[in-house]
Structures are given as C-alpha cells and as structure tokens.
Amino acid sequence: MKRRKKIYLGLGIIAILAVGALVFTNQGTEVETVRVKQGSITRKVVDTGYVQPVTESSLYATQNARVVRVLVETGQSVKKGQTLAILENRDLAIQINEVRTRLAQAEANASSIRAAMERIHLELENAQENLSRVKELYMAGAATKAKFEAAQLKGETYQQSLKEQQSQLDSILAQVSGLRENLEQLTSKEKQLTIRSPIGGIILNLPIEEHQVLAPGILLATVADPNKLEVKTDILSDDLREVKVGQKVTITSPVLGERKLVGKVKEIYPRAVEKQSSLGVIQRRVPVIISLNDPANLKPGYEVKVAIETLIRSNVLLVPHEAARTLEDGRKEVMAVVDGRIKRRLVETGISDNENIEIISGLQLEDEIIKDGSLDLKDKAKVKPVRVD
Secondary structure, eight states: OHHHHHHHHHHHHHHHHHHHHHHHHHHOEEEEEEEOEEEEEEEEEEEEEEEEESSEEEEEOOSSEEEEEEOOOTTOEEOTTOEEEEEEOHHHHHHHHHHHHHHHHHHHHHHHHHHHHHHHHHHHHHHHHHHHHHHHHHHHTSSOHHHHHHHHHHHHHHHHHHHHHHHHHHHHHHHHHHHHHHHHHHHHHHHTTEEEOSSSEEEEEOOOOTTOEEOTTOEEEEEEOTTSEEEEEEEEGGGGGGOOTTOEEEEEOGGGTTOOEEEEEEEEOSSOEEEEOTTSOEEEEEEEEEEESOOTTOOTTOEEEEEEEEEEEEEEEEEEGGGOEEOTTSOEEEEEEETTEEEEEEEEEEEEOSSEEEEEESOOTTOEEESOTTSOOOTTOBEEEEEOO
C-alpha cells in the first residue's frame, strides 16, 4: 500500500512538471523589444584633435650667439614688441667695431681730399687770373713767350692736380658707401640679438636659458594669441570623402565636462601625410582645421574629440544599431515580433550613428522588433516580448 502511494506521488510530480513545462513553452522565451521609431540621424566622422592658436609665432636664432638675459617666462603675457631675451655675438661686435673704424678713417680721408681740392681750386683760379694778365701783356709785347708759357703750364698743372684729387675722392666715396652698407647690414644683424615679440599674447614655449650657446635655427620662443583658438585633426583619407568646409563640428573633452562646443570645418589641407597609429600602423591622414565659436576653458595643446557632421537625414525610420545583423551575403536582417512569434525580415539600411541605423525598407513605423539582433531565435519561435523603449 505504501509502495503504491509513492508511485502515485511520483507520477503526480511528473505530471505537474510536465504541465509547467508546457505552460512555459506556450509562453515563449522572454526577449527585450523596441518599436520602430521616426526621427533624425546624423552620420559623423569622429577623431581626435588638438587645440592650437589661430595666431602663433615661433622665433629662431638667426646666428651664432650666447644668451645674456631672459626677460620673460613660459605662460607670461607679453605685448607686441616687448623684449623677450638679449643675445650676444662677440664676433659680430668685433666686425662692427672694425667696420666703424675703417669707415671713420675713410670719411676722414674724404674730408682731407675735399679740403685739398678747395685749396687747389683757389690756386687754379689765381693761376687762371695770372694767365689772363700775362696773355694780355704777351699780346702787347710787354711779356716774353717763356713767361706766357710758364703761366699756361701752371694753370694746367693745377687742373691736372684737381682731376687726380677728384679721382681719389670718388674712390674713397665708393669705399665709404660700401662700408656704410656693410655697417648697416651688421647693425641690422646686431638688432636681431634683441629678441622681441612679434605679436601680443602669451609665451607658450621658452626653451632657452641664460649663458646658453646658440646656433642658427634653434628655437628661442613661441608666442601665441590665447583668445583665438582652433582645433587641428588628422582625418583618415578614406573618411574624408564627405567632409566639406563649413560643416558643423561638435567638440568634447574631459576638461569640458558635459559641455559640448560647436565649431565648423574651416580648412582641409590639399594633401595627405603619413601618420603612424598607436598600434604602429602607417596611415594616410589629411589635416583638417576646425574653427571654434567659443573656446570655453580649452588651452593650446589640449586633446579633444571632434565629430564632423557629414550627412543628416530627417523623418526617417530608425532602429537600434544592434537590432540589425549582417548575413553572410552582406544583407541586413532584423527579427520582428508578430502575434508573439519571431518573423525574420530582410531590411534595406541607410546611414547609422553610434546608437541607431536608418531603415529604408522592410519595416513600418511602430513595428515591434527584437532589440538584440544577435540572439539565436528561429523564425516563428514563440517569444514573450518585454518592451524596453
């Protein structure tokens, strides 16, 4: 009797489990679903960029020199024309002194010759007056021919001497002109030893220090206007086909917090350059300059993320990006839920963003679909939909 009771009890439990399994099967697998919605979607080219000044000027050493004084420091505000540093070129100073000495001597020689020419000119005038008197006497027979010829010779001698002095003066004046030009070039070079800011702004970089020896081409300082900033980004050449000047750009950065800045594509460089990615891959990238409406608290050198809006579609059907899966032949498919059962549908898709993908055909507005298209659910399988949108 007890054995029969145990058998009946076991059969009852099995029956209950079977009924439960049947009920569960009839209810179907619980899945998250969403409705096809209508809205706008924007295709973006997203990359990393760096903030840089619109106006920036780098100053370089133009000659061998030594740093005597550095009058500013990095981050300091400066005015246009303000002295940043003073350099010294001893060889140049020696050359300038030598040229000045030679110039002074040449100018003194020129002055001496001019004075001599003035004396000769007076002597010539006296000789010409004497010749005129002797000639009259000679014509009247009151002076000898020898005296007349002597007066003539004296005048000619002074004329020849005057020509020689003029020739010497011309030569010395040419020397003076050359020395002055040389001195002007040297003093212009000397002025370059006083380093002045070409613009008003802040010192971004000041890599020199006092007593440092410099060679031509060494960077002395970089000055920039901190109030006018832009972003430079290097876009993959394959992503550039839809990027155009004037397109809207959204700029984000941890330093901005939740704030998003707005800018525009200002310039696209005419050629690509080779860049090595963080993984060591050589890529062809094109520099793109983005203007900022308001730089907020960004500073030169800050890293930002830029999103260039290349294409916008409005009033289109949208589903979550993960709802559509790609088949082996490249076509797209979603799983619709109709009367509690799965119905696989091929769809034609358009552009996508980080969240949604555009549906061109294959679905209707408010159709219910499985949110996760990667789930392994067979066509016509019964499901229990749970709306999550």
